[in-house]
Amino acid sequence: MTTVLSVRNLEVSIPTHAGPLAAVRGVDLQVAAGETLGIVGESGCGKSVTSMAVMRLLPERISVTADEMRLGETDLTGLGERQMADLRGERMAMIFQEPMTALNPVLTVGRQLTETWLRHRRTPMKEARERAIDLLDRVGIPHPRERMDVYPHQLSGGLRQRVMIAMALLCDPELIIADEPTTALDVTVQAQILDLLAGLQQERGLAMVFISHDIGVVSRIAHRVQVMYGGRTVDGGPVDDLLRHPRHPYTRALLSSVPRRGMRWGRDTLGAIRWSEDTDDTATRETRP
Amino acid sequence: MTGTGTVPVMEIRDVRRTYRLSGGMFGQARMLDALAGVSLDLRRGEVLALVGESGSGKSTLSRILLGLEAPTSGEVFLDGMPVSSIARRKFAARVQPVFQDPYSSLNPRKTVRQLIEMPLVIAGGVPASERLARVRELLDILRMPARMLDAYPSQMSGGQRQRVAIARALISRPEIVICDEPTSALDVSVQAEVLNLLMELRAEFGLTYLFISHDLAVVEYIADRVAVMQEGRIVELDEAERLFAGPAHDYTRRLLASALTVPLAT
Numbered sequence: 001m002t003t004v005l006s007v008r009n010l011e012v013s014i015p016t017h018a019g020p021l022a023a024v025r026g027v028d029l030q031v032a033a034g035e036t037l038g039i040v041g042e043s044g045c046g047k048s049v050t051s052m053a054v055m056r057l058l059p060e061r062i063s064v065t066a067d068e069m070r071l072g073e074t075d076l077t078g079l080g081e082r083q084m085a086d087l088r089g090e091r092m093a094m095i096f097q098e099p100m101t102a103l104n105p106v107l108t109v110g111r112q113l114t115e116t117w118l119r120h121r122r123t124p125m126k127e128a129r130e131r132a133i134d135l136l137d138r139v140g141i142p143h144p145r146e147r148m149d150v151y152p153h154q155l156s157g158g159l160r161q162r163v164m165i166a167m168a169l170l171c172d173p174e175l176i177i178a179d180e181p182t183t184a185l186d187v188t189v190q191a192q193i194l195d196l197l198a199g200l201q202q203e204r205g206l207a208m209v210f211i212s213h214d215i216g217v218v219s220r221i222a223h224r225v226q227v228m229y230g231g232r233t234v235d236g237g238p239v240d241d242l243l244r245h246p247r248h249p250y251t252r253a254l255l256s257s258v259p260r261r262g263m264r265w266g267r268d269t270l271g272a273i274r275w276s277e278d279t280d281d282t283a284t285r286e287t288r289p
Numbered sequence: 290m291t292g293t294g295t296v297p298v299m300e301i302r303d304v305r306r307t308y309r310l311s312g313g314m315f316g317q318a319r320m321l322d323a324l325a326g327v328s329l330d331l332r333r334g335e336v337l338a339l340v341g342e343s344g345s346g347k348s349t350l351s352r353i354l355l356g357l358e359a360p361t362s363g364e365v366f367l368d369g370m371p372v373s374s375i376a377r378r379k380f381a382a383r384v385q386p387v388f389q390d391p392y393s394s395l396n397p398r399k400t401v402r403q404l405i406e407m408p409l410v411i412a413g414g415v416p417a418s419e420r421l422a423r424v425r426e427l428l429d430i431l432r433m434p435a436r437m438l439d440a441y442p443s444q445m446s447g448g449q450r451q452r453v454a455i456a457r458a459l460i461s462r463p464e465i466v467i468c469d470e471p472t473s474a475l476d477v478s479v480q481a482e483v484l485n486l487l488m489e490l491r492a493e494f495g496l497t498y499l500f501i502s503h504d505l506a507v508v509e510y511i512a513d514r515v516a517v518m519q520e521g522r523i524v525e526l527d528e529a530e531r532l533f534a535g536p537a538h539d540y541t542r543r544l545l546a547s548a549l550t551v552p553l554a555t
């Protein structure tokens with residue numbers, strides 16, 4: 001299988017008033033065509049920063065280094081800002097955790113989709129519109145033609161999230177990085193989106209990095225999973241393996257916090273991982289002299 | 290038994306909300322019935338969960354409950370008083386929101402500390418030192434490191450922002466909290482902590498929650514009653530245990546059938 005994304009030893013350091021925060025500390029990512037890599041881990045462990053670093057969307061003051069960062073044959077570390085901008089949305093696209101980070105509040109849905117398309121493809125406007133409407137339809141948005149004319153604030157949370165998914169899929173990218181892509185969706189729509197993504201993987205060999213705290217969703221879509229903790233990968237493997245035989249104590253703790261159908265407060269206890277200021281701040285402490 | 294009363298603390302009476310969608314090229318307006326006549330009681334001390342299709346009107350209903358948006362017709366009452374007649378500050382002291390999208394609901398130019406203490410500042414009468422103490426206490430309960438006090442929303446992860454929104458809602462110890470997907474951006478461990486916290490606060494202070502969520506396991510874990518929405522209407526409303534044991538409406542059945550289960554080792 002051809003490797004689509006290959007990242008080795010990714011490090012991200014964020015300057016803060018309390019000193020540099022080592023948000024990502026030596027993470028590797030390998031994703032082949034048609035494959036989904038799931039990433040799980042607690043809030044603040046560095047999942048979003050990892051994806052933004054790969055997409056090169058972090059502000060300049062944040063330092064990003066890696067021994068290797070490749071998209072197919074392309075060495076991403078050697079590319080300038082312009083060239084990266086050409087790749088984004090065309091060969092690699094991101095579905096953001098919060099839709100309003102990606103959507104422009106003052107432009108209609110249709111305008112944003114067609115502009116993204118026309119930026120990368122020289123086609124008549126009519127074709128751009130048809131493509132956009134087709135994708136809105138495929139992500140399960142009712143009345144896609146009419147939704148082209150609305151602004152993001154006129155959409156419900158779940159509809160907005162689907163507009164963003166449509167935007168990411170628009171130019172048929174090789175790689176999608178999806179950061180909590182289905183959190184705002186009800187389970188029936190969620191199932192539809194997961195089917196759509198799985199279909200694209202089979203049909204077009206789409207490679208995907210799928211970040212989610214919903215282990216049910218990850219277990220359904222991912223082939224392999226990496227567990228992150230404090231900026232590092234601490235556990236990983238084929239999805240069934242990891243869920244049935246978690247090695248790292250953190251993975252076991254994570255799994256015990258998943259609410260399951262049939263549990264009731266007062267009768268069943270939903271375990272939460274015990275926390276101390278220590279564990280959370282190791283990232284900052286270790287980098288200070 | 291949870292000791293939930295049957296006294297309604299908020300009542301929604303035949304609420305409708307119609308949006309005018311600006312028409313296409315020729316400017317003809319298209320109307321959208323986001324709420325097509327909803328009546329619902331929120332009982333003192335209960336957790337009422339609202340589930341349903343994306344776009345079915347859950348967030349619209351929550352904004353109307355919060356008095357942030359006026360219904361096209363119908364009315365909302367708090368302890369028998371029309372919400373529209375209650376002074377904003379009085380209302381805010383009793384009813385607090387946690388919004389679905391923490392990114393757009395948090396002012397980007399305010400620090401975590403300023404954001405969380407805001408309801409206390411508005412209510413007035415709490416000295417700065419006590420406000421800070423309460424902010425610290427909540428950050429601790431929500432497992433946010435103290436270094437976050439001076440951080441801005443753009444410097445936080447999605448789950449951290451969500452926790453700021455939750456802390457802000459709880460700090461003034463309101464009676465009613467309207468939560469729109471409060472835990473969907475949180476990892477399972479923090480989610481567990483937040484759910485347990487919300488339930489403990491209820492036991493301690495008799496809080497009432499309207500809890501919008503698409504996560505059925507979460508709903509089953511905490512809800513006393515569940516309302517199911519579809520296309521601007523409530524299609525089913527029942528005690529949680531009864532609804533999960535035997536859903537009556539077709540959509541509820543589909544919803545329960547598509548919930549993903551995790552093949553976990555036990």
Ligand SMILES: Nc1ncnc2c1ncn2[C@@H]1O[C@H](COP(=O)(O)OP(=O)(O)OP(=O)(O)O)[C@@H](O)[C@H]1O
Nearest residue numbers: 023043044045046047048049444445446447448449
């Ligand atoms: N611009 C920034 N300035 C300072 N700190 C930041 C910035 N962006 C992220 N961080 C910090 O880096 C850490 C990793 O953040 P990241 O957003 O990657 O977490 P995450 O794993 O995606 O969490 P979540 O599940 O809550 O979304 C967090 O502790 C966060 O507070």
Ligand SMILES: Nc1ncnc2c1ncn2[C@@H]1O[C@H](COP(=O)(O)OP(=O)(O)OP(=O)(O)O)[C@@H](O)[C@H]1O
Nearest residue numbers: 154155156157158308323343344345346347348349
């Ligand atoms: N300001 C607005 N202008 C026009 N239409 C709107 C506006 N706000 C909401 N709508 C529409 O009203 C309907 C109900 O939206 P609402 O946000 O209440 O849904 P929801 O049940 O919360 O969905 P989700 O689960 O996706 O968050 C949707 O079709 C939405 O697009």
Ligand SMILES: [Mg+2]
Nearest residue numbers: 048097446447
């Ligand atoms: Mg994140």
Ligand SMILES: [Mg+2]
Nearest residue numbers: 156157348389
């Ligand atoms: Mg909503």
